[in-house]
Amino acid sequence: MVRTRIAPSPTGEFHIGGLRTLLYNWAYARKNDGKFVIRIEDTDRQRYVEGSEQRLLEVIKDYGLNWDEGPDIGGEYAPYTQSERLAIYKEWAEKLVKEDKAYYCFCTKQRLEEVRKQQIEKKLQPRYDRHCRNLTTQEVAEKLSDNVAFVIRLKVPENEEIRFKDEIRGEIVVDSNTLDDQVLIKSDGFPTYHLGVVIDDILMEITHVMRAEEWLPSTPKHVLLYKAFGYPLPAFIHLTDLLNPDGKGKMSKRYGSVSARGFLDEGYLPAAMLNFLMLLGWAPSNNQEIFSLAEFVEVFDIKGLQVKAAAFDKTKLDWMNSQYIMKMTDEEFAKVAIKFVSQDVSDDLLVQIAPLLKSRINKFSEINEIAGFFFSEPNVDESLFIENYQKHLAIALEIITDLENWNLENLNTKLMDKVKENNFKTGDFFMDLRVAITGKKFTPPINDSIIVLGKEKTVARIKRVLK
RNA sequence: GGCCCCAUCGUCUAGUGGUCUAGGACAUCAGAUUCUCAUUCUGAGAACUUGGAUUCGAAUUCCAAUGGGGUCACCA
Numbered sequence: 001m002v003r004t005r006i007a008p009s010p011t012g013e014f015h016i017g018g019l020r021t022l023l024y025n026w027a028y029a030r031k032n033d034g035k036f037v038i039r040i041e042d043t044d045r046q047r048y049v050e051g052s053e054q055r056l057l058e059v060i061k062d063y064g065l066n067w068d069e070g071p072d073i074g075g076e077y078a079p080y081t082q083s084e085r086l087a088i089y090k091e092w093a094e095k096l097v098k099e100d101k102a103y104y105c106f107c108t109k110q111r112l113e114e115v116r117k118q119q120i121e122k123k124l125q126p127r128y129d130r131h132c133r134n135l136t137t138q139e140v141a142e143k144l145s146d147n148v149a150f151v152i153r154l155k156v157p158e159n160e161e162i163r164f165k166d167e168i169r170g171e172i173v174v175d176s177n178t179l180d181d182q183v184l185i186k187s188d189g190f191p192t193y194h195l196g197v198v199i200d201d202i203l204m205e206i207t208h209v210m211r212a213e214e215w216l217p218s219t220p221k222h223v224l225l226y227k228a229f230g231y232p233l234p235a236f237i238h239l240t241d242l243l244n245p246d247g248k249g250k251m252s253k254r255y256g257s258v259s260a261r262g263f264l265d266e267g268y269l270p271a272a273m274l275n276f277l278m279l280l281g282w283a284p285s286n287n288q289e290i291f292s293l294a295e296f297v298e299v300f301d302i303k304g305l306q307v308k309a310a311a312f313d314k315t316k317l318d319w320m321n322s323q324y325i326m327k328m329t330d331e332e333f334a335k336v337a338i339k340f341v342s343q344d345v346s347d348d349l350l351v352q353i354a355p356l357l358k359s360r361i362n363k364f365s366e367i368n369e370i371a372g373f374f375f376s377e378p379n380v381d382e383s384l385f386i387e388n389y390q391k392h393l394a395i396a397l398e399i400i401t402d403l404e405n406w407n408l409e410n411l412n413t414k415l416m417d418k419v420k421e422n423n424f425k426t427g428d429f430f431m432d433l434r435v436a437i438t439g440k441k442f443t444p445p446i447n448d449s450i451i452v453l454g455k456e457k458t459v460a461r462i463k464r465v466l467k
Numbered sequence: 468g469g470c471c472c473c474a475u476c477g478u479c480u481a482g483u484g485g486u487c488u489a490g491g492a493c494a495u496c497a498g499a500u501u502c503u504c505a506u507u508c509u510g511a512g513a514a515c516u517u518g519g520a521u522u523c524g525a526a527u528u529c530c531a532a533u534g535g536g537g538u539c540a541c542c543a
Contacts, residue, residue, distance in 0.1 A: 009543050044542055109541080125469055125539080151541055169472070178470050178539090186541040193543045217471055217538040238472085241537070245478085250537080276479095279492090283480055287491045306480085309536055313478045316493045326506080359506040370504090419502090430502035442504040 002034030003207050007041045007197060010053040013259035016312075017212060017242040017251060019063065020277040024239060025210050026065050027278075027300040034207070038070035039200060040081040043190045059260045063270045064293065069204075077204040082196050089191035092199050092229065093152045093184050101228040102184055105132040105153045106143050127180040128153070152185040154194075154224065162220040167237045168305045174220040182221050194218060198225040201234060210237040213309065214250075237302060240281045240309040247311040256314070267340055267364025268317065272324040276317045281306045290323060318362040325361060330354035340364040343375045352452045356444035370444070374453065378439030380465055389432040390466060392424065396433050397462045400455065408451050415447065436465045 004025040008018055029036035038060075040053055057072055069075025079085060096102035107128075116126045133155065135143075143150065160176040184195040191199070201209060216238045226233050242251040251258055257266065263273055275291055282304050291299075325333070334350035337357075341350070353374055360370055372378065386392075399414045419429050434446040437458060443449065450458050 007543090011543075041543065047542065105541095112541085123468080127539080149541095153541095166472090172471075174471070180539075183541050188541075190541090192541070197543090212537095213472070214537055215543095220471090240473090243536075247478085247535075279479065281479090285481075287481060289479095289492055308473055310480090311478060313493080316479065319493055322506095357505095360504070415502095425502095427502050434503065440503090444504080446502070 001207070002029055002032035003037065003205055004029045004034065004210060005037035005039055005201070005204065005206050007039045007200075007211075008056055009041045009044065009047070010049060010056065011044065011047040012049050012052055013261055014056045014059050016258050016260050016263060016277070019060075019260040019273075020242065020280065021210065021212055021239055022060065022065065023274060023277055024282070024300070024305075025208075026067075027297050028208060028210065028302070029068075030297045031300050035068040036066075037075070037077075037204060037206070038067045038080065039204070040071050041193065041196060042081060042083045043186075043193065043196055045083075045188070045190065055261070059264070062264060063260065063274060065274075082191070082200065085196075085200070086189060086191075088203070089185065089195055089199055090189070093191070093195060096154075096184070096228055097152060099228070100155065102152050102154050103133055104135065104140050104144070104150045105181075105183075106135075106148050106150050107131055108149075130181055133181065149187045151183045151187050153181040153183055154221065154228075156181050156221075156224065162223055164219060164223045164233060164236060166216070166219075167235050167302055168307055169238065172216075172219075176220075176224075179220060179224075194221050194225065198222050198229070202226070202229060202231045206234055208235045208237060210239060213238045213241045237305065240306055242280065243309050243311045245311055245313050251312050255312075265365075267336075267361075267366070268321050269324045269336070272317075272321040275324070276320045280310045280312065290320075322359075322362045325364075326358050328354075328358065333358060336364055337367055340367050341371075341375060342368050345375050349374065349452070353444070353449075356448055356452070360444060373438040373440070373443070374449070377457075377461065377464075380436060380439045382465075384435045384439075384441060385432055386428045389435075391422075392429045392432040393436055393462050393466055395422065396429075396436075397459065397466070400450070400458055400462070403455065406451065406455060408447060411447050411451060433462075437461050 006018070006022045006025050008014065026036050028034070038057075042048060042053070053071065057070070060067070067073075069077060069080060071080045074080070082089075093102060097104065105128075111131075112128070115129050115131075119126045119129075132153070156179045157176050162174045162176055162179075163171060165171050182194055183192050185191055200206075219236060219238075223233060243249065244251055244255050257263060264270065271293070274293060274296075278291060278296055278300075279289065282300070283306070284299050284301075284304055288299075328336075330351045331354075333354040334347055337350050337354070338345065338347060353371055357367065357371055361367060368375075395418050396415065399418055400411070403411060403414060415429075416426075418424075419426055430446055431441065434443055435441065437446060437450065437453070
């Protein structure tokens with residue numbers, strides 16, 4: 001049975017790249033009738049952020065995704081929070097020590113720093129000098145009984161080729177001599193990521209480890225650990241990192257929000273975000289662009305995963321989002337829009353203006369800019385008017401005031417009749433009307449807007465301009 | 468710097484030795500429709516990093532250079 005997982009740390013907001021990793025893991029489990037697991041890796045108590053775990057779970061739900069086992073719902077392999085599994089890590093690590101695959105290290109932080117400094121001065125690679133690697137059992141026992149602070153380190157074998165297969169990159173070979181004796185258990189008794197992740201993936205029977213490319217360099221250590229514990233390797237799949245829009249460096253806050261929540265707050269639709277994300281680093285063979293979640297699960301295939309890191313270009317995201325917005329019903333549109341409108345407006349009004357806005361916004365945060373004049377009376381800058389605008393407005397006012405059947409078709413014909421009758425330039429006439437009503441030169445169709453706005457408000461706005 | 472990964476239009480990508488005068492999408496530009504803007508439609512420009520090797524034939528295989536990314540913690 002396929003079992004995938006994501007293992008986020010509660011250290012802040014959930015990163016958009018993490019959401020993509022989650023999406024692939026989720027889809028792969030769904031496609032293969034497997035299980036998708038969320039495990040909280042909270043072994044760094046320094047960086048722990050209160051409440052972030054809760055927010056993480058919430059944002060995943062808000063994106064419309066779910067999980068089969070996790071810290072909140074439990075499961076067969078509970079607990080799913082690493083800080084609740086400390087005894088396991090300790091036991092497993094001590095077993096490694098007994099088998100001479102790991103060792104106690106009593107070096108102080110100061111000594112470590114000193115060693116590192118000297119290595120750098122001598123232009124050597126900074127790494128642990130294995131000072132404690134060959135302590136006698138006697139020495140270890142003494143220090144332990146003296147309560148000297150310690151860590152447990154992995155005894156990386158010498159002169160060994162470590163091999164593993166990445167499902168999308170092929171075989172990767174690393175010389176064990178380039179590896180440091182990784183700390184497994186920290187002096188506070190918590191495991192490091194490397195220990196925790198391997199033990200839990202073994203215990204939780206994770207079959208496919210799909211994670212970001214940044215983990216690739218530490219995978220050899222994990223391979224060593226799997227071997228040391230005597231378990232077979234899972235399938236490793238290293239997903240490309242997400243790069244900044246200019247392709248320079250891992251995606252950072254410098255170019256805007258990078259949190260999964262942030263994009264929702266900006267007015268991107270969950271389905272559009274997911275659709276955009278699935279195509280960043282994965283492609284189907286048939287060039288299809290728009291995918292529902294269900295379709296994605298249907299066609300998702302590890303073979304389509306990219307090996308080259310992708311730049312996160314918001315331009316295409318905006319287009320993608322606009323596609324989803326245009327497909328919404330007016331009611332769906334209103335339901336989302338109301339969360340972004342800065343004033344109190346009725347649901348009914350939003351449903352009415354929805355058809356005028358759907359093709360005009362890329363994301364919902366733009367709604368006040370494009371539709372603000374529906375919600376409150378705009379300021380009108382007279383310099384926007386064309387010469388002799390009073391004449392245009394006076395005529396329009398007359399027509400609108402006398403209009404009996406308040407509907408678009410009627411308004412269109414009556415207005416156009418007058419335009420022809422007076423030999424106005426159509427564009428100029430409507431531009432003046434537009435500016436008087438909205439205060440802007442770029443707006444939804446003006447007659448449609450007038451119909452929604454109603455006679456009373458329209459008349460008042462024209463009169464206000466005419467004084 | 469050591470180690471690891473990678474390299475097709477500006478961006479996301481299709482492409483697994485001949486059908487590639489390299490396809491699609493976004494973006495850009497031009498045109499059509501239109502009361503503005505947008506939508507929609509039509510069209511255009513735009514790429515195989517370089518150098519070797521293998522082969523009758525290479526975007527596709529191999530090697531090297533160059534370039535980009537990642538990683539080198541008692542963080543994940």
